[in-house]
Amino acid sequence: MPYTNEPFLRSAAAEAAQQLFAAAEAEAGLRLQSLSTYRSYNTQVRVYNDIVANRGQDYANRRSAQPGHSEHQTGLSIDIGSIPASCAFDPCFGDTAHGRWLADNAWRFGFHLRYPEGGTPVTGYDYEPWHFRYVGLELAAELHETGIPTLEEFFGLPPAPDYGN
Ligand SMILES: [Zn+2]
16 A cells, blocks of 8 residues: 555554555545554654654643554554645544545444544544544444444443543
8 A cells, every 4th residue: 555654554454454545546536545554662652752842741642642552552553644645644634535535434444533523522632534443344334333433432431531641
């Protein structure tokens, strides 16, 4: 798949991502690229510290994850962008044709939009229309059918507004 940073995912997630990207192009003529996938603990330290340095701790906690708390360390999460690049890592990605197609179709390939709009009090993260977590076909379909927006609510977990503090 096209990428900006070389992608690494667990094999089931990698195969599903390739199918997702192929379907976007075949069904809607939309080209996607992988922006970020697996990140090691040390990489997350760097990412998080950069954001803290530039934007402060509160912003960093809503937009990134403290090292040890990032879904990207699981090898199941992928940040997706468009080709040509537009609204990368920006909430406006959700209003692009690519972002809308992903929001509507990612579940068919086992992916879940992990940090939905309005979900901040539950997930602790701002809206991230580019961040998808592989949860498998069965759970993704169930989340889609029930319309339950977050994994926390689906599993009856308490909200995690201060997940890492
Ligand atoms: Zn992400």
